[in-house]
Amino acid sequence: xxxxxxxxxxxxxxxxxxxxxxxxxxxxxxxxxxxxxxxxxxxxxxxxxxxxxxxxxxxxxxxxxxx
Amino acid sequence: xxxxxxxxxxxxxxxxxxxxxxxxxxxxxxxxxxxxxxxxxxxxxxxxxxxxxxxxxxxxxxxxxxxxxxxxxxxxxxxxxxxxxxxxxxxxxxxxxxxxxxxxxxxxxxxxxxxxxxxxxxxxxxxxxxxxxxxxxxxxxxxxxxxxxxxxxxxxxxxxxxxxxxxxxxxxxxxxxxxxxxxxxxxx
Amino acid sequence: xxxxxxxxxxxxxxxxxxxxxxxxxxxxxxxxxxxxxxxxxxxxxxxxxxxxxxxxxxxxxxxxxxxxxxxxxxxxxxxxxxxxxxxxxxxxxxxxxxxxxxxxxxxxxxxxx
Numbered sequence: 001x002x003x004x005x006x007x008x009x010x011x012x013x014x015x016x017x018x019x020x021x022x023x024x025x026x027x028x029x030x031x032x033x034x035x036x037x038x039x040x041x042x043x044x045x046x047x048x049x050x051x052x053x054x055x056x057x058x059x060x061x062x063x064x065x066x067x
Numbered sequence: 068x069x070x071x072x073x074x075x076x077x078x079x080x081x082x083x084x085x086x087x088x089x090x091x092x093x094x095x096x097x098x099x100x101x102x103x104x105x106x107x108x109x110x111x112x113x114x115x116x117x118x119x120x121x122x123x124x125x126x127x128x129x130x131x132x133x134x135x136x137x138x139x140x141x142x143x144x145x146x147x148x149x150x151x152x153x154x155x156x157x158x159x160x161x162x163x164x165x166x167x168x169x170x171x172x173x174x175x176x177x178x179x180x181x182x183x184x185x186x187x188x189x190x191x192x193x194x195x196x197x198x199x200x201x202x203x204x205x206x207x208x209x210x211x212x213x214x215x216x217x218x219x220x221x222x223x224x225x226x227x228x229x230x231x232x233x234x235x236x237x238x239x240x241x242x243x244x245x246x247x248x249x250x251x252x253x254x255x
Numbered sequence: 256x257x258x259x260x261x262x263x264x265x266x267x268x269x270x271x272x273x274x275x276x277x278x279x280x281x282x283x284x285x286x287x288x289x290x291x292x293x294x295x296x297x298x299x300x301x302x303x304x305x306x307x308x309x310x311x312x313x314x315x316x317x318x319x320x321x322x323x324x325x326x327x328x329x330x331x332x333x334x335x336x337x338x339x340x341x342x343x344x345x346x347x348x349x350x351x352x353x354x355x356x357x358x359x360x361x362x363x364x365x366x367x368x
Contacts, residue, residue, distance in 0.1 A: 006267075007258070007259050007260055008110075008114060008259075009271055010242070010244070010260060010263065010267055010270055010271055011244045011259045011260065012110055012113075013171070013207075013270070014169040014171070014244045014247070015110075015113055015114065015117060016113065017169075017202055017203075017212065017251075018131075018167075018169075018214075018247055018248075018250035018251065019113050019116065019117065019133070019134035019250065020133070020134055020135075021202065021203065021250075022131070022133065022214075022250030022251045022253060022254075023130075023131045023132050023133035023134065023136075023250045023253050023254075024074060024130050024131070024132050024133065024155065024158060024253040024254055025132075025133050025136070025254065026071065026074070026098070026132060026136060026147045026148060026151060026155070027136050027137075027138060027147060168261065171270060173269045173270060175266070175269070176266065176269060208272075222261055223261070225261070226261035226262045229261065229262040230262050233262065233264065240264045240266060240269050240270075241262060241264065242260070242262070242263050242264070242267075242270045243260070243261040243262040243263070244259050244260055244261060245259065245261055
């Protein structure tokens with residue numbers, strides 16, 4: 001494996017951290033296609049961590065009476 | 068779709084001829100973007116995107132934009148940038164003349180995981196940078212992932228500092244990469 | 256783009272061992288075609304619904320295990336979740352999605368479901 005390719009393999013995680021986790025987010029309330037998917041990606045991460053926290057603290061809403 | 072690569076000053080130096088990148092100006096900043104085809108997300112696509120951002124960064128300061136930021140037309144790009152003009156300009160001011168260096172710290176194979184030692188290394192390196200931040204290491208076994216904002220041209224010196232810490236810490240393994248555009252310091 | 260490594264120890268494999276997970280960490284095609292977009296949105300929405308359904312199921316099980324529910328309540332819970340599950344399958348089918356389609360990979364966070 002050439003040095004350049006090996007470099008890229010080792011640096012891939014750093015690249016992903018930056019491109020997918022960093023950078024400025026300018027597509028705020030765009031309702032179309034790709035930008036929207038990207039935004040939802042970000043929001044899902046926030047959803048997961050907040051749900052996990054809510055579960056731990058027993059803060060999830062109670063079941064309705066139907067249940 | 069129009070992919071936005073970065074936010075830069077307007078006016079600015081002429082753009083390199085790469086990927087058909089053009090500037091959409093709004094006040095004192097401009098979005099650097101290009102018409103793109105649908106893209107399958109892959110390492111190759113990410114590296115190609117990064118190549119464009121780095122080419123742009125060669126002769127201008129910029130705020131790299133999150134990957135996958137795509138808008139249907141230039142009018143929407145203009146609106147998105149204009150709406151955030153002052154915040155974007157302030158963020159751009161924060162990274163002028165700087166690039167980013169990355170650090171990953173892991174434990175040696177079959178070794179204990181000295182998280183405190185990693186934290187100390189981070190603190191000391193942070194003291195030598197303009198700014199520093201810890202990144203989310205997710206489910207990985209990394210003890211630490213961090214980013215440091217250093218002056219352009221300062222990454223070689225920073226690498227030496229990392230090498231010094233490596234020598235002082237045989238209980239850690241340090242990986243330092245860069246320079247990167249300042250992705251981790253773009254959002255305020 | 257070359258010479259990106261500023262400092263590395265000899266045992267580089269320590270830094271690439273998480274790679275296999277990274278390779279299938281990328282989400283699906285980003286596709287702006289309206290038809291696939293609708294399916295894509297349905298996929299996202301149903302995934303969230305499925306996530307909530309699983310969370311509720313888990314909570315219900317905890318309450319059942321806690322022994323504070325009457326036999327009748329436990330029966331009703333069981334029945335409700337059976338119905339929810341059936342409904343999810345129906346919804347999925349109507350969009351031409353299967354179980355694996357409702358699992359988003361969130362990179363370092365792993366799979367959603």
